[in-house]
Ligand SMILES: NC(=O)c1ccc[n+]([C@@H]2O[C@H](COP(=O)([O-])OP(=O)(O)OC[C@H]3O[C@@H](n4cnc5c(N)ncnc54)[C@H](O)[C@@H]3O)[C@@H](O)[C@H]2O)c1
């Protein structure tokens with residue numbers, strides 16, 4: 280029995296993600312929450328002949344609480360997407376508040392659920408969820424994940440294109456570490472399952488790295504004001520959710536990058552901090568998943584000088600993004616305690 284919940288289920292990501300989750304036979308209940316349209320989305324999906332019983336709720340009458348109660352896994356794609364010219368950080372003002380409110384609902388109604396955060400800016404929204412959970416005394420760093428899978432999916436696709444083996448994309452595995460925005464997205468091309476040509480250096484290497492780092496911009500530009508990646512994100516979110524569910528069901532050796540608190544595995548986190556040369560509270564490295572969430576945070580391993588330079592460039596921005604999320608929640612709690620602030 281697995282209950283999966285999507286918060287923001289009527290949106291561009293939420294709908295196709297809910298559709299994909301409905302196709303997973305391991306999911307027995309699918310809860311959909313949004314501020315609009317979830318009864319319709321749920322009615323539509325409920326006609327599909329797979330096991331999951333679908334329920335869609337709106338905010339009135341404790342809809343969030345009802346959907347979250349009994350949840351094993353909660354995926355959050357709620358919030359506004361970018362338009363051309365915007366950075367992911369520009370979304371913080373609106374999405375920070377949305378994620379804080381939804382995290383509060385999860386802390387109250389499904390504190391043991393695995394929480395998969397898609398809403399941008401991920402580097403800041405994951406720390407928001409962590410702070411909210413700390414405040415409610417239910418924080419377990421092993422259970423909160425920033426979904427960076429789309430970067431991995433893109434890296435696989437773009438590397439396969441360079442290798443001129445388009446059908447290889449699903450088999451090409453390229454770890455992408457750091458975070459989920461611009462220079463914090465660090466592809467470790469030297470660890471690609473399919474080695475790149477040895478002459479891929481200089482401009483060609485930089486072009487490939489930039490394409491992976493700024494792949495989101497490609498979609499934002501092409502959609503021309505109608506939002507950002509939705510379908511590829513739904514695919515990526517489904518991939519990662521499935522990995523978590525498979526690990527919970529006892530499958531061993533499932534490894535994937537995700538933006539998690541290093542406290543989720545203190546020993547692995549310390550080793551990673553040593554490699555980074557600094558202590559960050561959150562970082563996306565390859566993690567091994569287990570029945571309780573994060574089992575092990577893997578080190579970066581052997582990387583090239585170019586990759587070390589990319590990691591170094593990512594660290595200051597990550598530190599700022601993390602602090603933005605944490606401070607936002609702490610300040611909100613201060614304001615609630617002392618409304619005159
Ligand atoms: N992590 C990633 O790799 C990644 C990839 C793509 C998009 N994103 C992010 O995902 C988010 C959603 O993108 P989208 O294209 O689906 O946007 P969208 O506008 O199409 O959908 C967002 C949905 O969230 C809902 N929503 C707003 N406030 C809510 C609340 N308080 N509670 C519940 N639902 C609420 C909206 O009603 C809407 O249906 C954006 O922040 C986007 O930047 C992240």
Ligand SMILES: O=C(O)C[C@H](O)C(=O)O
Nearest residue numbers: 361367399495496507508
């Ligand atoms: O680019 C965006 O704003 C959405 C998402 O983070 C992406 O990488 O596609």
